[in-house]
Amino acid sequence: MGKWWPLFLSLLGVAQVGHAQQQPAQDQAALAKDCSNKVYQDSLVARYLDRGAHRVSYLSPQWAQYCDSLIAACPTIAYAYQQKAMPLIKCGDYAKAFPLIDQAVALDVNRWLAYRGFLKCIFTKDYAGALTDFRRVAQLKPQGREMDHTYAFFMGLCNLEMGKYKDAEADFAEDMRLQLGADGRGEIHFNTLLYAGVLALKKKQYPQAQTHLERCLKAYSQHPEANYYLALAYQAQGKPALARQHLAASQRALIGGYRLNEDNIYYANYPGQITEFEVIQAQKKLAD
Template sequence: MTKNFIILLTFFFINCQSQTSNDETAVDKKARQAAIVQEHVYDCADKMNYTVMMKEYQNCIDAGIKKDSTIAYLWQQKAMPYFKARKYEVGMQYINKAVKYDAARWQPYRAFIKCIFAKTYQEAIIDFEDCKKKFGNNYEMDHSYDFYLALCHLQLCNYLEAEKLLTNYVLEMKNRNGESWVHPTALFYYGISLYEQRKWNEAITVFDRALALYPNFSDVKFYKGICSGRLGNIGEYNRLIKESEEDYKRGYTINEDNTVYEMYPYQKEWK
């Protein structure tokens, strides 16, 4: 057996052994990463109140990241409390890491954060449009990407574009499951897109659809009241504004989960 043949055989054996090891790692990767998440998120970070124990919470997450920095969920969990503390730039650097390792799961979430939390609407539009190209017009936090694009356009005073997006979103929900399944918040913003274009009667028609589904929706009553006043119906204006304040103080406002952390566009807060 020649020296060169022995070297070649040794190289082939080492290469095969390495390939087997890599294959085993790939098979076991999901279970290994799940164990890290269990230990450092569910059994550690989740036991900390990050509002008053941010350092301890982050220590749990950092220990998991030290074991495997490619776990996207760890980066998202590291970012999340900073967003809720309104430290958006701090959180964004970590959610960017989550997107790097799992864009399908976390890029739409990042775009949502830009829209509702950080309020960087141009950046949110870029992110959501990219998500639509990659993943289609999917859903994030109970709404389609087009819904959030419409909110961004409302905040950038692009009212006609917002109307187009919301018209399609509302129609899609109605066609799929009927009027009763149209989201009242979507109807609220559809009405707002008309309100901002001074289409008072059209806006009232849409606001009435929202109230048929959510009769105590204080924000809808407020803007419907303004539309009524602009049309000269002062009695209706006074009634709706009074009801809006009463309903708000009873807790009937935009019922999105994240309103506990952030005011949504056009949400009317009564003191």
């Protein structure tokens, strides 16, 4: 018995090594199967994003490394591609960012199509492309929102910037209708009123522009753009004193740090967004 015991142990060791060598292949097969499981996907997101990328700066190389690890573990998680693209978007590297966003849309169109339309509208100024995305997602989710706004809001911005004023007017009217709700008691976002006012100003409908912009200022009195464009509406109606008053208010707001109050204004300019330069130029024109 003593002679056979070492041989038995050596054979057992060989069997265990063989089992260990087979284990990675089995694990890989299990992981591939589990990748379609939502619970498993959530566990990967928690591991690589919640407890990984989101604990470092998005400017750190580690952010992309965590995203790459998540994609390697499960290449069908759309959120991984969007998160990898996010720092690139904020840094203006759209050429690298948009293929990742396109992949996110391909994997989860309901979640990321409107987001891509938003990026096209605000970041890259691809208004025609943004319109295409928002029209498509509006059919999928008629009551949907992106960045706290209806899809009609962004469609209105696109048409406004493209000079399609009749379409923009219809879009902003639909945006207001959706915000008011079926009972008509909802609140209209102050930036909807801002852009409706800008649109009326471009159409030289000055009293209507004044109405929209005054309503905007009731909701957000320090709004720099609303004060600025209201000043232009007053100036066009031959009311220089009121124009000067609102230009001064716009300048004070800008100096005080007030802005459009949209989350992404630090990374991209919204349509019609102003700086103190525009205010000073308008003041000089009034003084002439």
